[in-house]
Amino acid sequence: MSNFWDLINIDEYWDKREQFNEDRGDISFYCKDCKEIVETTRPKEKKYTFVCQKCEWTNTVIGTLEGLKSNYRIK
Numbered sequence: 068m069s070n071f072w073d074l075i076n077i078d079e080y081w082d083k084r085e086q087f088n089e090d091r092g093d094i095s096f097y098c099k100d101c102k103e104i105v106e107t108t109r110p111k112e113k114k115y116t117f118v119c120q121k122c123e124w125t126n127t128v129i130g131t132l133e134g135l136k137s138n139y140r141i142k
């Protein structure tokens with residue numbers, strides 16, 4: 068199964084979520100390098116780049132916690 072969150076246009080996705088901080092909801096980030104759910108920072112507000120706080124690299128995937136868990140088989 069292909070990964071839905073790798074395929075979507077992330078710009079369009081975030082444009083629909085106007086209140087990023089308040090409306091974060093169950094959105095989570097998965098780091099492909101750390102292979103786990105991680106916290107991220109967003110160094111450039113106008114860019115959709117999210118930096119893993121653990122390895123400080125940008126190999127992250129955004130999604131719902133449940134979606135990420137099923138896609139990456141996180142326990």
Ligand SMILES: [Zn+2]
Nearest residue numbers: 098101119122
């Ligand atoms: Zn990481």
